[in-house]
Amino acid sequence: NKPTQNYIRPCYFLIPSRGTPLSRLLCNCDEVSAGLASADTIFALSSGHGRCGVAVVRVSGPASVTSLRSMAGLTGSLPPPRKALLRSITDPLTREVLDRGLVLWFPAPHSFTGEDSVEFHIHGGPAVITAVLEALGSVPGMRPAEAGEFTRRAFQAGKLGLTEVEGLGDLIHAETEAQRRLALRQMSGELGHLYQDWSNKLKRCLAYVEAFIDFSEDELIEDGVLNQVDRVVCNLQTEMEQHLKDKRKGERLRSGVQVVIAGATNAGKSSLLNSICQRPAAIVSPIAGTTRDVVETALDIGGFPVLLIDTAGLRDSLDVVEREGVRRARERVEQADLTLVVVDCSNLPIDTQQAAAFLQEHLKSVMSTQKQNNCLLVLNKTDLLPEEQRQNLDMELRQVSGLPPACLISCHSNEGLQDFLTALHGNVKTLCGDPLSGAPTLTQARHRTHLQQCAAALAQYQRYRDTDLALAAEGVRSALTSLGRITGRVGAEEILDIIFKDFCIGK
Numbered sequence: 342n343k344p345t346q347n348y349i350r351p352c353y354f355l356i357p358s359r360g361t362p363l364s365r366l367l368c369n370c371d372e373v374s375a376g377l378a379s380a381d382t383i384f385a386l387s388s389g390h391g392r393c394g395v396a397v398v399r400v401s402g403p404a405s406v407t408s409l410r411s412m413a414g415l416t417g418s419l420p421p422p423r424k425a426l427l428r429s430i431t432d433p434l435t436r437e438v439l440d441r442g443l444v445l446w447f448p449a450p451h452s453f454t455g456e457d458s459v460e461f462h463i464h465g466g467p468a469v470i471t472a473v474l475e476a477l478g479s480v481p482g483m484r485p486a487e488a489g490e491f492t493r494r495a496f497q498a499g500k501l502g503l504t505e506v507e508g509l510g511d512l513i514h515a516e517t518e519a520q521r522r523l524a525l526r527q528m529s530g531e532l533g534h535l536y537q538d539w540s541n542k543l544k545r546c547l548a549y550v551e552a553f554i555d556f557s558e559d560e561l562i563e564d565g566v567l568n569q570v571d572r573v574v575c576n577l578q579t580e581m582e583q584h585l586k587d588k589r590k591g592e593r594l595r596s597g598v599q600v601v602i603a604g605a606t607n608a609g610k611s612s613l614l615n616s617i618c619q620r621p622a623a624i625v626s627p628i629a630g631t632t633r634d635v636v637e638t639a640l641d642i643g644g645f646p647v648l649l650i651d652t653a654g655l656r657d658s659l660d661v662v663e664r665e666g667v668r669r670a671r672e673r674v675e676q677a678d679l680t681l682v683v684v685d686c687s688n689l690p691i692d693t694q695q696a697a698a699f700l701q702e703h704l705k706s707v708m709s710t711q712k713q714n715n716c717l718l719v720l721n722k723t724d725l726l727p728e729e730q731r732q733n734l735d736m737e738l739r740q741v742s743g744l745p746p747a748c749l750i751s752c753h754s755n756e757g758l759q760d761f762l763t764a765l766h767g768n769v770k771t772l773c774g775d776p777l778s779g780a781p782t783l784t785q786a787r788h789r790t791h792l793q794q795c796a797a798a799l800a801q802y803q804r805y806r807d808t809d810l811a812l813a814a815e816g817v818r819s820a821l822t823s824l825g826r827i828t829g830r831v832g833a834e835e836i837l838d839i840i841f842k843d844f845c846i847g848k
Protein backbone atom coordinates (compact mmCIF):
# COMPACT_ATOMS: atom_id res chain seq x y z
CA ASN A 342 0.00 0.00 0.00
CA LYS A 343 1.16 3.51 -0.65
CA PRO A 344 1.76 5.00 2.79
CA THR A 345 -0.17 8.09 3.72
CA GLN A 346 1.73 11.28 3.18
CA ASN A 347 4.18 12.18 5.97
CA TYR A 348 3.56 8.93 7.76
CA ILE A 349 6.42 6.81 9.00
CA ARG A 350 5.54 3.15 8.82
CA PRO A 351 7.52 0.03 9.45
CA CYS A 352 7.97 -2.47 6.66
CA TYR A 353 9.55 -5.90 6.78
CA PHE A 354 12.23 -7.18 4.46
CA LEU A 355 11.92 -10.95 4.16
CA ILE A 356 14.26 -13.64 2.94
CA PRO A 357 11.83 -15.21 0.46
CA SER A 358 12.99 -18.84 0.93
CA ARG A 359 12.52 -18.97 4.68
CA GLY A 360 10.28 -16.00 5.33
CA THR A 361 12.47 -14.89 8.22
CA PRO A 362 12.37 -11.20 8.96
CA LEU A 363 15.85 -9.92 8.23
CA SER A 364 15.49 -6.42 9.41
CA ARG A 365 12.87 -3.88 9.91
CA LEU A 366 13.31 -0.63 8.19
CA LEU A 367 11.29 2.50 8.11
CA CYS A 368 9.71 3.76 5.03
CA ASN A 369 9.11 7.46 5.23
CA CYS A 370 6.74 8.78 2.66
CA ASP A 371 8.23 12.20 2.84
CA GLU A 372 7.95 13.52 -0.64
CA VAL A 373 5.40 16.00 0.73
CA SER A 374 2.99 16.49 -2.13
CA ALA A 375 5.51 15.73 -4.85
CA GLY A 376 3.93 14.93 -8.14
CA LEU A 377 0.64 16.59 -7.30
CA ALA A 378 -0.10 18.38 -10.55
CA SER A 379 -1.71 21.79 -10.14
CA ALA A 380 -4.86 22.31 -12.17
CA ASP A 381 -4.47 26.09 -12.42
CA THR A 382 -1.98 27.77 -14.63
CA ILE A 383 -0.54 30.85 -13.00
CA PHE A 384 1.15 33.92 -14.44
CA ALA A 385 2.82 37.03 -13.07
CA LEU A 386 5.38 39.70 -13.74
CA SER A 387 8.56 38.19 -12.30
CA SER A 388 10.96 41.05 -12.86
CA GLY A 389 10.82 44.19 -10.70
CA HIS A 390 8.05 46.74 -10.89
CA GLY A 391 8.53 50.15 -12.45
CA ARG A 392 9.79 51.31 -15.83
CA CYS A 393 12.62 49.11 -17.15
CA GLY A 394 14.18 47.93 -20.42
CA VAL A 395 13.03 44.33 -20.25
CA ALA A 396 10.29 42.72 -18.16
CA VAL A 397 9.90 38.98 -17.62
CA VAL A 398 6.42 37.50 -17.37
CA ARG A 399 6.34 33.93 -16.15
CA VAL A 400 3.66 31.28 -16.74
CA SER A 401 3.50 27.89 -15.01
CA GLY A 402 1.00 25.04 -15.28
CA PRO A 403 -0.76 22.86 -17.85
CA ALA A 404 -2.11 25.77 -19.95
CA SER A 405 1.40 27.18 -20.48
CA VAL A 406 1.56 25.63 -23.95
CA THR A 407 -1.81 27.16 -24.87
CA SER A 408 -0.59 30.59 -23.82
CA LEU A 409 2.59 30.14 -25.84
CA ARG A 410 0.74 29.01 -28.96
CA SER A 411 -2.00 31.61 -28.82
CA MET A 412 0.16 34.61 -27.86
CA ALA A 413 3.32 33.86 -29.83
CA GLY A 414 1.44 32.65 -32.93
CA LEU A 415 2.97 29.16 -32.87
CA THR A 416 0.81 26.71 -34.75
CA GLY A 417 3.30 23.97 -35.63
CA SER A 418 5.95 22.48 -33.40
CA LEU A 419 6.99 24.19 -30.18
CA PRO A 420 10.36 25.95 -29.97
CA PRO A 421 13.28 23.88 -28.62
CA PRO A 422 13.26 23.85 -24.77
CA ARG A 423 15.07 26.75 -23.06
CA LYS A 424 15.96 28.47 -26.36
CA ALA A 425 14.87 32.09 -26.84
CA LEU A 426 12.72 32.80 -29.89
CA LEU A 427 11.91 36.31 -31.14
CA ARG A 428 8.14 36.59 -31.80
CA SER A 429 5.34 39.10 -32.03
CA ILE A 430 3.26 38.83 -28.86
CA THR A 431 -0.42 39.12 -29.73
CA ASP A 432 -3.71 39.31 -27.86
CA PRO A 433 -5.35 35.86 -28.26
CA LEU A 434 -8.84 37.38 -28.65
CA THR A 435 -8.30 40.44 -30.86
CA ARG A 436 -5.06 39.30 -32.57
CA GLU A 437 -3.67 42.79 -31.97
CA VAL A 438 0.14 42.84 -31.69
CA LEU A 439 1.01 43.92 -28.13
CA ASP A 440 4.81 43.82 -28.32
CA ARG A 441 7.72 42.05 -29.98
CA GLY A 442 9.83 40.04 -27.58
CA LEU A 443 11.43 36.74 -26.68
CA VAL A 444 9.57 33.60 -25.66
CA LEU A 445 11.11 30.63 -23.84
CA TRP A 446 9.58 27.23 -23.36
CA PHE A 447 10.46 25.03 -20.33
CA PRO A 448 8.69 21.65 -20.58
CA ALA A 449 8.08 19.76 -17.31
CA PRO A 450 9.91 18.61 -15.30
CA HIS A 451 12.91 20.75 -16.34
CA SER A 452 11.59 24.07 -15.11
CA PHE A 453 11.80 26.03 -11.86
CA THR A 454 8.37 24.81 -10.75
CA GLY A 455 8.70 21.33 -12.27
CA GLU A 456 5.62 22.11 -14.39
CA ASP A 457 5.32 23.18 -18.03
CA SER A 458 6.42 26.81 -17.98
CA VAL A 459 6.81 29.71 -20.38
CA GLU A 460 8.58 33.04 -20.10
CA PHE A 461 7.75 36.15 -22.11
CA HIS A 462 10.62 38.68 -22.19
CA ILE A 463 8.88 41.87 -23.23
CA HIS A 464 9.60 45.60 -23.15
CA GLY A 465 9.35 46.95 -19.63
CA GLY A 466 6.94 49.85 -20.10
CA PRO A 467 3.86 49.75 -17.81
CA ALA A 468 1.40 49.73 -20.77
CA VAL A 469 3.13 46.75 -22.45
CA ILE A 470 3.21 44.80 -19.17
CA THR A 471 -0.45 45.52 -18.43
CA ALA A 472 -1.53 44.53 -21.96
CA VAL A 473 0.40 41.23 -21.85
CA LEU A 474 -0.90 40.36 -18.35
CA GLU A 475 -4.47 41.12 -19.42
CA ALA A 476 -4.05 38.99 -22.53
CA LEU A 477 -2.74 36.09 -20.44
CA GLY A 478 -5.76 36.42 -18.15
CA SER A 479 -8.03 35.83 -21.14
CA VAL A 480 -6.46 32.41 -21.91
CA PRO A 481 -8.74 29.67 -20.48
CA GLY A 482 -7.43 28.05 -17.27
CA MET A 483 -5.07 30.91 -16.39
CA ARG A 484 -5.12 33.11 -13.30
CA PRO A 485 -2.72 35.63 -11.71
CA ALA A 486 -0.21 34.03 -9.30
CA GLU A 487 -0.28 34.71 -5.59
CA ALA A 488 2.80 35.88 -3.69
CA GLY A 489 5.42 33.12 -3.67
CA GLU A 490 3.24 30.71 -5.64
CA PHE A 491 5.92 29.77 -8.21
CA THR A 492 8.34 28.89 -5.41
CA ARG A 493 5.63 27.02 -3.54
CA ARG A 494 5.04 24.87 -6.60
CA ALA A 495 8.80 24.29 -6.91
CA PHE A 496 8.82 23.13 -3.26
CA GLN A 497 5.80 20.90 -3.77
CA ALA A 498 7.42 19.31 -6.80
CA GLY A 499 10.45 18.51 -4.64
CA LYS A 500 12.68 20.91 -6.59
CA LEU A 501 13.66 22.80 -3.44
CA GLY A 502 13.71 21.92 0.25
CA LEU A 503 12.23 24.33 2.77
CA THR A 504 15.62 25.62 3.92
CA GLU A 505 16.54 26.28 0.28
CA VAL A 506 13.23 28.09 -0.20
CA GLU A 507 14.09 30.24 2.82
CA GLY A 508 17.55 30.88 1.33
CA LEU A 509 15.93 31.97 -1.93
CA GLY A 510 13.61 34.33 -0.03
CA ASP A 511 16.60 35.79 1.81
CA LEU A 512 18.50 36.20 -1.46
CA ILE A 513 15.65 38.25 -2.90
CA HIS A 514 15.61 40.42 0.22
CA ALA A 515 19.41 40.58 0.71
CA GLU A 516 20.58 44.17 1.00
CA THR A 517 24.25 43.70 1.82
CA GLU A 518 27.09 41.62 0.42
CA ALA A 519 27.35 39.34 3.48
CA GLN A 520 23.57 38.72 3.45
CA ARG A 521 23.77 37.77 -0.23
CA ARG A 522 26.58 35.29 0.47
CA LEU A 523 24.76 33.72 3.40
CA ALA A 524 21.52 33.40 1.43
CA LEU A 525 23.23 31.92 -1.59
CA ARG A 526 24.97 29.35 0.58
CA GLN A 527 21.68 28.32 2.18
CA MET A 528 19.94 28.24 -1.19
CA SER A 529 22.61 25.89 -2.51
CA GLY A 530 21.31 23.37 0.01
CA GLU A 531 24.21 23.06 2.49
CA LEU A 532 22.05 23.60 5.55
CA GLY A 533 19.30 21.38 4.15
CA HIS A 534 21.82 18.59 3.49
CA LEU A 535 23.14 18.80 7.04
CA TYR A 536 19.64 18.37 8.50
CA GLN A 537 18.82 15.66 5.97
CA ASP A 538 21.94 13.77 7.00
CA TRP A 539 20.91 13.97 10.67
CA SER A 540 17.43 12.88 9.70
CA ASN A 541 18.76 9.82 7.81
CA LYS A 542 20.85 8.79 10.82
CA LEU A 543 17.82 9.10 13.10
CA LYS A 544 15.66 7.05 10.74
CA ARG A 545 18.21 4.25 10.94
CA CYS A 546 18.29 4.56 14.76
CA LEU A 547 14.52 4.34 14.91
CA ALA A 548 14.56 1.27 12.68
CA TYR A 549 17.09 -0.41 15.01
CA VAL A 550 15.16 0.39 18.17
CA GLU A 551 11.87 -0.81 16.63
CA ALA A 552 13.58 -3.99 15.45
CA PHE A 553 15.00 -4.55 18.93
CA ILE A 554 11.56 -4.08 20.51
CA ASP A 555 9.95 -6.55 18.12
CA PHE A 556 12.58 -9.23 17.70
CA SER A 557 15.08 -9.21 20.54
CA GLU A 558 13.17 -11.89 22.46
CA ASP A 559 13.30 -14.23 19.46
CA GLU A 560 17.04 -13.63 19.34
CA LEU A 561 16.70 -12.51 15.74
CA ILE A 562 18.48 -9.30 16.43
CA GLU A 563 22.13 -8.92 17.07
CA ASP A 564 23.41 -7.99 20.49
CA GLY A 565 24.79 -4.54 20.63
CA VAL A 566 22.34 -3.01 18.17
CA LEU A 567 21.17 -0.59 20.86
CA ASN A 568 24.77 0.33 21.62
CA GLN A 569 25.09 1.47 18.02
CA VAL A 570 21.99 3.61 18.45
CA ASP A 571 23.45 5.05 21.68
CA ARG A 572 26.59 6.09 19.85
CA VAL A 573 24.74 7.76 16.98
CA VAL A 574 22.35 9.58 19.33
CA CYS A 575 25.24 10.77 21.48
CA ASN A 576 27.23 12.02 18.47
CA LEU A 577 24.19 13.76 17.05
CA GLN A 578 23.56 15.48 20.37
CA THR A 579 27.13 16.81 20.39
CA GLU A 580 26.85 17.98 16.77
CA MET A 581 23.54 19.71 17.47
CA GLU A 582 24.92 21.37 20.58
CA GLN A 583 27.83 22.77 18.54
CA HIS A 584 25.46 23.87 15.81
CA LEU A 585 23.21 25.65 18.32
CA LYS A 586 26.18 27.35 20.04
CA ASP A 587 26.60 29.76 17.15
CA LYS A 588 25.97 32.96 19.12
CA ARG A 589 23.08 33.62 16.72
CA LYS A 590 25.53 34.79 14.07
CA GLY A 591 23.46 33.69 11.08
CA GLU A 592 20.22 35.08 12.47
CA ARG A 593 21.98 38.37 13.21
CA LEU A 594 23.45 38.57 9.74
CA ARG A 595 20.07 37.87 8.24
CA SER A 596 18.14 40.45 10.25
CA GLY A 597 20.85 43.06 10.96
CA VAL A 598 23.12 43.76 13.94
CA GLN A 599 21.48 46.05 16.50
CA VAL A 600 24.02 48.71 17.49
CA VAL A 601 22.69 51.01 20.22
CA ILE A 602 24.22 54.42 21.02
CA ALA A 603 23.75 55.21 24.72
CA GLY A 604 25.10 57.58 27.34
CA ALA A 605 24.39 60.74 29.28
CA THR A 606 22.66 63.76 27.80
CA ASN A 607 24.76 66.04 25.60
CA ALA A 608 27.56 63.45 25.27
CA GLY A 609 27.26 63.64 21.48
CA LYS A 610 25.22 60.50 20.73
CA SER A 611 23.16 62.04 17.94
CA SER A 612 26.32 63.66 16.55
CA LEU A 613 27.93 60.21 16.46
CA LEU A 614 24.92 58.70 14.65
CA ASN A 615 25.12 61.48 12.07
CA SER A 616 28.87 61.03 11.66
CA ILE A 617 28.50 57.29 11.10
CA CYS A 618 25.69 57.52 8.58
CA GLN A 619 27.03 60.76 7.07
CA ARG A 620 23.74 62.62 7.04
CA PRO A 621 21.75 64.61 9.62
CA ALA A 622 19.51 61.69 10.60
CA ALA A 623 19.08 62.90 14.23
CA ILE A 624 18.66 66.40 15.68
CA VAL A 625 21.81 67.76 17.34
CA SER A 626 21.56 70.66 19.79
CA PRO A 627 23.35 72.00 22.87
CA ILE A 628 20.12 71.57 24.84
CA ALA A 629 20.47 68.53 27.11
CA GLY A 630 17.68 66.00 26.53
CA THR A 631 17.08 66.85 22.84
CA THR A 632 16.67 63.19 21.79
CA ARG A 633 13.63 61.80 23.56
CA ASP A 634 12.73 58.78 21.52
CA VAL A 635 14.58 56.03 19.69
CA VAL A 636 15.95 57.02 16.25
CA GLU A 637 16.78 54.07 13.98
CA THR A 638 18.89 54.07 10.81
CA ALA A 639 19.65 51.03 8.65
CA LEU A 640 23.23 50.92 7.36
CA ASP A 641 25.59 48.73 5.38
CA ILE A 642 28.90 48.59 7.27
CA GLY A 643 31.52 46.79 5.20
CA GLY A 644 28.89 44.49 3.69
CA PHE A 645 27.15 43.72 6.99
CA PRO A 646 23.65 44.95 7.78
CA VAL A 647 23.45 47.21 10.84
CA LEU A 648 20.53 48.87 12.55
CA LEU A 649 22.04 51.92 14.27
CA ILE A 650 19.90 53.17 17.14
CA ASP A 651 20.22 56.57 18.84
CA THR A 652 18.56 56.82 22.26
CA ALA A 653 17.53 59.45 24.78
CA GLY A 654 20.29 60.69 27.11
CA LEU A 655 20.26 58.79 30.41
CA ARG A 656 19.40 61.03 33.37
CA ASP A 657 16.78 61.34 36.11
CA SER A 658 13.95 63.56 35.03
CA LEU A 659 10.58 64.69 36.30
CA ASP A 660 9.33 65.08 32.75
CA VAL A 661 7.07 62.11 31.90
CA VAL A 662 7.99 62.11 28.22
CA GLU A 663 11.73 62.15 28.94
CA ARG A 664 11.32 59.42 31.58
CA GLU A 665 9.62 57.22 28.97
CA GLY A 666 12.46 58.00 26.54
CA VAL A 667 15.01 56.90 29.14
CA ARG A 668 13.04 53.70 29.83
CA ARG A 669 13.06 52.88 26.11
CA ALA A 670 16.77 53.67 25.90
CA ARG A 671 17.54 51.20 28.71
CA GLU A 672 15.34 48.57 27.10
CA ARG A 673 17.20 48.94 23.78
CA VAL A 674 20.57 48.67 25.54
CA GLU A 675 19.50 45.34 27.04
CA GLN A 676 18.40 44.07 23.60
CA ALA A 677 21.50 45.38 21.79
CA ASP A 678 24.05 43.19 20.03
CA LEU A 679 26.61 45.96 20.53
CA THR A 680 26.41 49.15 22.60
CA LEU A 681 28.39 52.30 21.90
CA VAL A 682 28.63 54.13 25.23
CA VAL A 683 29.34 57.77 24.40
CA VAL A 684 31.08 59.93 27.01
CA ASP A 685 31.96 63.63 26.80
CA CYS A 686 35.67 63.32 27.56
CA SER A 687 35.99 66.98 28.50
CA ASN A 688 34.07 66.00 31.67
CA LEU A 689 36.58 63.27 32.65
CA PRO A 690 38.97 63.74 35.61
CA ILE A 691 42.50 64.58 34.40
CA ASP A 692 44.08 61.74 36.38
CA THR A 693 43.83 58.52 34.31
CA GLN A 694 43.07 56.25 37.28
CA GLN A 695 40.28 58.55 38.38
CA ALA A 696 39.05 58.76 34.78
CA ALA A 697 39.01 54.94 34.58
CA ALA A 698 37.07 54.70 37.86
CA PHE A 699 34.62 57.30 36.57
CA LEU A 700 34.12 55.34 33.33
CA GLN A 701 33.59 52.09 35.24
CA GLU A 702 30.89 53.72 37.39
CA HIS A 703 29.34 55.26 34.32
CA LEU A 704 29.20 51.91 32.52
CA LYS A 705 27.48 50.35 35.52
CA SER A 706 24.82 53.05 35.36
CA VAL A 707 24.22 52.36 31.66
CA MET A 708 24.17 48.56 31.45
CA SER A 709 24.52 45.23 33.22
CA THR A 710 28.02 43.75 33.67
CA GLN A 711 27.21 40.97 31.20
CA LYS A 712 26.26 43.50 28.50
CA GLN A 713 29.62 45.24 28.95
CA ASN A 714 31.23 42.35 27.06
CA ASN A 715 29.65 43.65 23.87
CA CYS A 716 30.41 47.31 24.24
CA LEU A 717 32.68 50.00 22.83
CA LEU A 718 33.50 53.14 24.82
CA VAL A 719 33.40 56.23 22.63
CA LEU A 720 35.16 59.16 24.26
CA ASN A 721 33.83 62.10 22.28
CA LYS A 722 34.78 65.79 22.04
CA THR A 723 38.55 65.26 22.07
CA ASP A 724 38.81 68.65 20.35
CA LEU A 725 38.01 70.19 23.74
CA LEU A 726 41.03 68.51 25.44
CA PRO A 727 44.55 69.92 25.53
CA GLU A 728 46.76 67.81 23.22
CA GLU A 729 48.83 66.40 26.11
CA GLN A 730 45.78 65.25 28.08
CA ARG A 731 44.27 63.65 24.94
CA GLN A 732 47.44 61.67 24.26
CA ASN A 733 47.80 60.54 27.88
CA LEU A 734 44.20 59.42 27.97
CA ASP A 735 44.60 57.50 24.71
CA MET A 736 47.75 55.68 25.87
CA GLU A 737 46.93 55.11 29.52
CA LEU A 738 43.35 53.94 29.14
CA ARG A 739 44.64 51.00 27.09
CA GLN A 740 46.59 49.79 30.15
CA VAL A 741 43.51 49.83 32.43
CA SER A 742 42.07 46.35 32.84
CA GLY A 743 38.33 45.76 33.15
CA LEU A 744 37.36 48.52 30.74
CA PRO A 745 35.87 47.80 27.30
CA PRO A 746 37.92 48.94 24.30
CA ALA A 747 37.84 52.73 24.02
CA CYS A 748 37.97 55.00 20.96
CA LEU A 749 38.78 58.69 21.25
CA ILE A 750 36.98 60.78 18.67
CA SER A 751 35.71 64.20 17.89
CA CYS A 752 32.46 64.45 15.95
CA HIS A 753 33.35 68.08 15.24
CA SER A 754 36.85 67.65 13.80
CA ASN A 755 36.38 63.98 12.74
CA GLU A 756 39.60 63.14 14.57
CA GLY A 757 39.74 59.41 15.41
CA LEU A 758 36.59 58.71 13.42
CA GLN A 759 38.29 56.42 10.91
CA ASP A 760 39.85 54.25 13.67
CA PHE A 761 36.49 54.13 15.42
CA LEU A 762 34.74 52.99 12.19
CA THR A 763 37.39 50.28 11.73
CA ALA A 764 36.75 49.06 15.30
CA LEU A 765 32.99 49.16 14.70
CA HIS A 766 33.33 47.14 11.49
CA GLY A 767 35.52 44.58 13.31
CA ASN A 768 32.92 44.15 16.06
CA VAL A 769 30.05 43.80 13.60
CA LYS A 770 32.01 41.24 11.59
CA THR A 771 32.72 39.18 14.71
CA LEU A 772 29.05 39.31 15.69
CA CYS A 773 27.95 38.03 12.26
CA GLY A 774 30.80 35.65 11.43
CA ASP A 775 32.06 34.87 7.94
CA PRO A 776 29.07 33.65 5.90
CA LEU A 777 31.29 31.54 3.65
CA SER A 778 33.57 29.74 6.11
CA GLY A 779 32.97 26.87 8.50
CA ALA A 780 29.83 24.77 8.88
CA PRO A 781 26.56 26.28 7.62
CA THR A 782 24.90 28.39 10.30
CA LEU A 783 21.36 28.67 11.54
CA THR A 784 19.59 31.62 9.97
CA GLN A 785 16.08 31.48 11.37
CA ALA A 786 14.63 31.44 14.86
CA ARG A 787 12.27 28.64 13.78
CA HIS A 788 15.24 26.37 12.97
CA ARG A 789 16.55 26.98 16.49
CA THR A 790 13.19 26.13 18.07
CA HIS A 791 12.85 22.85 16.15
CA LEU A 792 16.47 21.88 16.82
CA GLN A 793 16.02 22.52 20.53
CA GLN A 794 12.92 20.30 20.44
CA CYS A 795 14.94 17.69 18.56
CA ALA A 796 17.72 17.78 21.18
CA ALA A 797 15.13 17.47 23.99
CA ALA A 798 13.57 14.46 22.25
CA LEU A 799 16.98 12.76 22.00
CA ALA A 800 17.43 13.34 25.72
CA GLN A 801 14.14 11.45 26.16
CA TYR A 802 15.68 8.49 24.31
CA GLN A 803 18.59 8.48 26.72
CA ARG A 804 16.34 8.87 29.76
CA TYR A 805 14.20 5.82 28.93
CA ARG A 806 16.79 3.72 27.07
CA ASP A 807 17.26 1.27 29.97
CA THR A 808 13.78 1.34 31.50
CA ASP A 809 11.14 1.73 28.79
CA LEU A 810 12.26 1.16 25.22
CA ALA A 811 8.88 2.13 23.74
CA LEU A 812 9.18 5.60 25.29
CA ALA A 813 12.80 5.80 24.21
CA ALA A 814 11.73 5.02 20.62
CA GLU A 815 9.08 7.71 20.89
CA GLY A 816 11.90 10.16 21.71
CA VAL A 817 13.73 9.28 18.48
CA ARG A 818 10.47 9.52 16.54
CA SER A 819 9.71 13.02 17.77
CA ALA A 820 13.35 14.07 17.16
CA LEU A 821 12.79 13.03 13.54
CA THR A 822 9.54 14.98 13.38
CA SER A 823 11.28 18.12 14.66
CA LEU A 824 13.98 17.83 11.99
CA GLY A 825 11.30 17.18 9.38
CA ARG A 826 9.64 20.45 10.34
CA ILE A 827 12.82 22.33 9.45
CA THR A 828 13.27 20.68 6.07
CA GLY A 829 9.55 20.78 5.33
CA ARG A 830 9.22 17.02 5.21
CA VAL A 831 6.83 16.63 8.14
CA GLY A 832 3.89 18.67 9.36
CA ALA A 833 5.06 21.66 7.41
CA GLU A 834 1.68 22.92 6.20
CA GLU A 835 1.18 25.37 9.05
CA ILE A 836 4.53 27.03 8.44
CA LEU A 837 4.37 27.09 4.65
CA ASP A 838 1.95 30.00 4.57
CA ILE A 839 4.20 32.01 6.85
CA ILE A 840 7.28 31.36 4.75
CA PHE A 841 5.75 31.87 1.32
CA LYS A 842 3.93 35.04 2.27
CA ASP A 843 7.38 36.70 2.59
CA PHE A 844 7.91 36.19 -1.15
CA CYS A 845 6.87 38.68 -3.74
CA ILE A 846 4.37 37.98 -6.53
CA GLY A 847 6.14 36.45 -9.51
CA LYS A 848 8.63 34.45 -7.43
Ligand SMILES: Nc1nc2c(ncn2[C@@H]2O[C@H](COP(=O)(O)OP(=O)(O)OP(=O)(O)O)[C@@H](O)[C@H]2O)c(=O)[nH]1
Nearest residue numbers: 607608609610611612626627630631632654752753
Ligand atom coordinates in the same frame (compact mmCIF):
# COMPACT_ATOMS: atom_id res chain seq x y z
N1 LIG B 1 33.16 70.39 20.82
C1 LIG B 1 32.43 69.35 20.44
N2 LIG B 1 31.10 69.40 20.59
C2 LIG B 1 30.37 68.33 20.21
C3 LIG B 1 30.97 67.19 19.67
N3 LIG B 1 29.99 66.29 19.41
C4 LIG B 1 28.83 66.88 19.73
N4 LIG B 1 29.05 68.11 20.22
C5 LIG B 1 28.06 69.07 20.68
O1 LIG B 1 27.46 68.57 21.86
C6 LIG B 1 26.10 69.00 21.90
C7 LIG B 1 25.20 67.78 22.15
O2 LIG B 1 25.32 66.96 21.02
P1 LIG B 1 24.24 65.84 20.68
O3 LIG B 1 24.79 65.04 19.58
O4 LIG B 1 22.91 66.45 20.50
O5 LIG B 1 24.29 65.04 22.04
P2 LIG B 1 23.32 63.89 22.56
O6 LIG B 1 24.14 62.98 23.39
O7 LIG B 1 22.58 63.27 21.45
O8 LIG B 1 22.35 64.73 23.48
P3 LIG B 1 20.90 64.38 24.09
O9 LIG B 1 19.90 64.54 23.00
O10 LIG B 1 20.78 65.37 25.16
O11 LIG B 1 20.95 63.00 24.63
C8 LIG B 1 25.83 69.71 20.62
O12 LIG B 1 25.94 71.09 20.80
C9 LIG B 1 26.93 69.24 19.69
O13 LIG B 1 27.27 70.18 18.69
C10 LIG B 1 32.40 67.18 19.53
O14 LIG B 1 33.03 66.21 19.08
N5 LIG B 1 33.06 68.28 19.94
